[in-house]
Amino acid sequence: MTERSEAQDALNAQFRAFLETHAFPMEREFLSRPFRELVPQLAELRAKVKEAKLWAPHLPKALGGLGLSLPEFAEVSAVLGESPIGHYLLNCNAPDIGNQELLHAHGTEAQRSQWFIPLARGEIRSCFAMTEPEFAGSNPVWMDTQAVRDGDDYVITGHKWFTSSAEGAAFAIVMAVTDPMAAPHKRASQIIVPMDAKGVVFVRNIPVMGEGGSDYASHAELRFESVRVPVTNRIGDEGAGFALAQERLGPGRIHHCMRWLGICERAFRLMVQRAATRELSPGEPLGRQQGVQHWIAECRAEMDAARLLVLDVAHRIEREGSHATRDGISMIKFHVAGVLQRVLDRAIQVHGALGMTDDTPLAYWYRHERGARIYDGPDEVHKSAVARRILAAAGMDVGRKTEDGRKRR
Amino acid sequence: MTERSEAQDALNAQFRAFLETHAFPMEREFLSRPFRELVPQLAELRAKVKEAKLWAPHLPKALGGLGLSLPEFAEVSAVLGESPIGHYLLNCNAPDIGNQELLHAHGTEAQRSQWFIPLARGEIRSCFAMTEPEFAGSNPVWMDTQAVRDGDDYVITGHKWFTSSAEGAAFAIVMAVTDPMAAPHKRASQIIVPMDAKGVVFVRNIPVMGEGGSDYASHAELRFESVRVPVTNRIGDEGAGFALAQERLGPGRIHHCMRWLGICERAFRLMVQRAATRELSPGEPLGRQQGVQHWIAECRAEMDAARLLVLDVAHRIEREGSHATRDGISMIKFHVAGVLQRVLDRAIQVHGALGMTDDTPLAYWYRHERGARIYDGPDEVHKSAVARRILAAAGMDVGRKTEDGRKRR
């Protein structure tokens, strides 16, 4: 793979060593116990992370982080992805990292001191409430949650689900319609809502892939029943909710895709190790099977190509900004999600029955990362978005506006 | 799809009605609670099945069943497969159905009265202990468990895993080497071992895809520590273990493949229903997306073709026996497992985030039926077996015997 700076290599090595010493040994427990039971143990490890000066690689040094650029952090994210608890330990896990970036860039002084600082320190957790059960996640401008202005307050009413990590969060950033009459992309705002505010109803953690979920590792259904928060809790301008959501997508996509490639690397190592040592008959390792060899080679090539693509997009975001790079940001979503699924599938097949068990993290990723092709907009939406821009550049009228402002395909 | 007799249609309709009334409504509970908690409720439903004269469709009428032929039962199996508890309710679930067929065909009078009759009545459950953690499941003649003759007893020592449904079973049928000096395919015998025999150690239920497992819905790791059973517990001749295992494969494969196609039908219905009703924007259902339409059409075609293939193999087993049909029996394994995986994957994608939840059975099947490509010999083994016979028929020397009797590819 491509040349990396020595500094980056050294940094990666530090993170890898930390994972090997502290994260990998905890995986069995992570895979077999509710997350909430592990929180104290994880807190101890987070303290070790701070001691080791590895905390929050994505945050500026002034804020206690490592001050890495986006491409630098991308490399680190791939290392952390090798453990299901890697990002959490470093306080660069979704959705907290996105909320940190948002508040850092757009929060008021008050918002920053009240919410951002403790979040950056890992003293609290947060969540991001956007998706609604009644509306397709693939159409982000179509939602029902309303924030009605009442004096200096918003009164928020709505129904959200797949609000990841809501259980135990100190606050949610809620996407809500503040002006139903505005153009579709200007209707919503992002508003900070303390989770202990009156009217925030925790309906349930949604059982996902057989797991009830708890604490950080959960996806909640929430109701907001006339929840009153001061207007000063709004992040950015009124109506800027969608634009802010778009903005967080760029770097967030890089984090996710590199995390997926980290998962791929770990799965690949496990697959190779299994193939090299598992015997089909005495003296005949599984890895001599041509079919297994082909899987290994195909995975390696796909992973290498995908990694270069993501890093290239990271550099372009830094150079040209998220908007100019939006096709790349969409492409890595579906492209890397596809690589991830194929690598995990093959790694499991090489492990045979063992691959179905929780004796390795493969089965965990296989089921939970199935979501990679769905969340943040299903692959299909991103493919169409990329293609429509390419076709428009070739002179095609890509469709009529419909009432709700979406281009028809 | 192909013409079915009216009698078959009527029978299928009866089973479908029973599932709709009794099984589908229980699914949420099945998906969220340990199986063992549901056993009493399921026992009530089993009583209803008997009342409705639907019990044990695969067993002769004289034994309380419906006396269906293999192709007839195949059709029923596809209906039952639409619910994760369908086969269990009818007492035709693996591994009990295989053990029933084995004891029915090869059991002594004593074995039949002691084990088969209560099993056929659903009064007890059973398991089948073959796979060993230290040996590749893809090489069934390579195992370590020994049954050493000691007077009129066998003393069994060994280590098994993925012994499905061992928790709560009354007995296991254990595959053990009775003559290590014999030719590889003649080394092992199948021996009935009561689960409460001294030395049967229940190590654990193996966590599979995030679930600990319990009772029927479990996969155990077992140790046999000098377990002593009378020689009369052996099924068939000494050394016949492998041959008997092969024999059970034919009809068992039909059951499984039709069950998978039943899962496909259910997933397909859910997918179509979702596509027809979920709106992307007001008045624009998801099913108008061309990509979704293509998935639906491809699934329908693949499912129809696969079903015809399985039924054809079922008829040929009836007409010509399992041995003559072994290529077909291998082919439906990997072919239908592939269809199953693709149908489930697409059904989940069409459901979006909902597909990841346990609000539908899709996620359950997605994770647990990943095993379809692994158990009963991974797909790759079956593909090579089919191809080697085709190539041998074309005059190729397919390989040398190795010491352990396997053909090298």
Add this chain to the structure above:
Amino acid sequence: MTERSEAQDALNAQFRAFLETHAFPMEREFLSRPFRELVPQLAELRAKVKEAKLWAPHLPKALGGLGLSLPEFAEVSAVLGESPIGHYLLNCNAPDIGNQELLHAHGTEAQRSQWFIPLARGEIRSCFAMTEPEFAGSNPVWMDTQAVRDGDDYVITGHKWFTSSAEGAAFAIVMAVTDPMAAPHKRASQIIVPMDAKGVVFVRNIPVMGEGGSDYASHAELRFESVRVPVTNRIGDEGAGFALAQERLGPGRIHHCMRWLGICERAFRLMVQRAATRELSPGEPLGRQQGVQHWIAECRAEMDAARLLVLDVAHRIEREGSHATRDGISMIKFHVAGVLQRVLDRAIQVHGALGMTDDTPLAYWYRHERGARIYDGPDEVHKSAVARRILAAAGMDVGRKTEDGRKRR
């Protein structure tokens, strides 16, 4: 594969023997010389076919054929497909077979005696002019060719391409708009046009996949410049053109799909033979490679399943008619075309460089049968058609009518 009657087996054997003796040895010439140079040789073989009482298996005995039912002919079509000249030799090649069926069912006495009888005897050839370069073939109701009534004549003006086998044909059946004001599916009629009529301009044979084409093996671009034919040349009612085209699709699809499966069988045999005999190193045949084995097994399974699907559809057309079976007729189009492409691709890969040459028929099929996914409506159109009906049955409004009568997806 499924049980066939002994009579069918005997018939298939006769056809196979004829091909082996007469068709296979001519293939090299077929692959290296223009078709027109082979016509005399082929005429001699056609005489032999008649002597052997194998002529026109699809036609009634009274008309000099074998009187086979659709499923019976389907089996024969698969045998004939094994040679690129099989159907031609038997006079059941497209487009003549479709034109024969059409004229047989819907021709007037005069049309039958003038055109059908010599066509059935193989004394003349014919073509079918439908597709137009300016309009997407996937929208069959959208065309420009007009047939304007003028007294007892039609005056036909239009531009057609991919009129297969036009060179050397005695007549074309031309699809032309007879009432531009009618509902879209009622606008066109099918009209017999002698190829030597004044105003029929043979523009060119369109070079396809590097071959200029000639005689039967060609695809012409034609212009109809005020071509005058008597109204009695119209087949069926005015405005029935589209309905008749639909009708011919059912049996025609069976012919094509079984021909494709015949190609698959031949390619499969060649692949197996090559794998069994080609050595990678001394004593190490290619067929011992696991990857090759997997391809062989996957091809066999896909081919068997596809064949059962096509035969099932053939039986259903006989039992219930083309309209009731239209989903099946669409499904086999894209499903079998996919199988065909995969089998040919793998057969070529197993042959290595030899597979690229014209020393086998594989390369010919690889390039020309790429069209299987395009002609008679691209796969995508058939997939959407199937899905829309399934979705409509599930209650979805599949789209609005547009001005030209097509449902929008």
Add this chain to the structure above:
Amino acid sequence: MTERSEAQDALNAQFRAFLETHAFPMEREFLSRPFRELVPQLAELRAKVKEAKLWAPHLPKALGGLGLSLPEFAEVSAVLGESPIGHYLLNCNAPDIGNQELLHAHGTEAQRSQWFIPLARGEIRSCFAMTEPEFAGSNPVWMDTQAVRDGDDYVITGHKWFTSSAEGAAFAIVMAVTDPMAAPHKRASQIIVPMDAKGVVFVRNIPVMGEGGSDYASHAELRFESVRVPVTNRIGDEGAGFALAQERLGPGRIHHCMRWLGICERAFRLMVQRAATRELSPGEPLGRQQGVQHWIAECRAEMDAARLLVLDVAHRIEREGSHATRDGISMIKFHVAGVLQRVLDRAIQVHGALGMTDDTPLAYWYRHERGARIYDGPDEVHKSAVARRILAAAGMDVGRKTEDGRKRR
């Protein structure tokens, strides 16, 4: 895509302009006439190339080239690949470019002045005779052609095929066994043989994908019947043939893969243009179909990722040499060949019937570039080679040496 230097961009633009002005307009003729008829026209264009100072971008400036580095030339190769005659016009077409590089690096003074200089000037053409019909191309050390020392001469006897561009070549570089007793990888040498030497028998141009081939665009079968050449015609040391062949593979692979990506770019543009302009019904362009959009997006992502992978390997070859980069060199072979096939397949499907014709270059590439997965070692060999090294690094014994020196899988 990734940042390129301005100089590179300018250079690419020059080449692109030249192609658009001179190469694209000649394509129809190229696709419809034998190459040999075009040679004079092409010679004129080559003269224009020299005038424009674009000649031989891969050669040092001192030798009349542009002196580009491997990564720089890689970029140019992608531009040239957009036309089927691009590389030929610039004198950087295979096999001449490989022969140039070989003679430049390893030729004696005499060899360079006699063969290399006129080759570099484009005054003569050359070929490379390695593959033999009786031996699998995937095992390069297994061949039959012998060069027996007789005084100061070699007497060469053997049978070669797929010697591309032999017709019209001034000389061949022939791979022949010079020491049958040596270790397998030391048996052969590369020897210059003038094509007019006594005993060089031109058997035929092998018809490939329906084309007889001529001049540069041909693949010959040759026999060497006691062809006598001086020992000084040997390139490099005796026994170095295989090592030299390996060495040429690295840069040659970059050329090929970037040429393939150039083909992809052109096919992609054609596909997008067609989708943007072809109407399915009035006002409804094909590009609004979601399926077409998804193909476009997937192609774009795969092409971008593949390009980054190839460029990365090019940089690594420059930095670390071919040997250290051999896994990358193998990976780009099969990875990019796969991308190429998928892009061409989709581009044809979007074009419908037009895609089957020779009115675009798509059909030409579709059939001839099918060889991309076969020549220079089939994909499967490269996959296994990569995997075996990965597995060996993980401690696996990848196989035993067989008599002929190949590792068994």
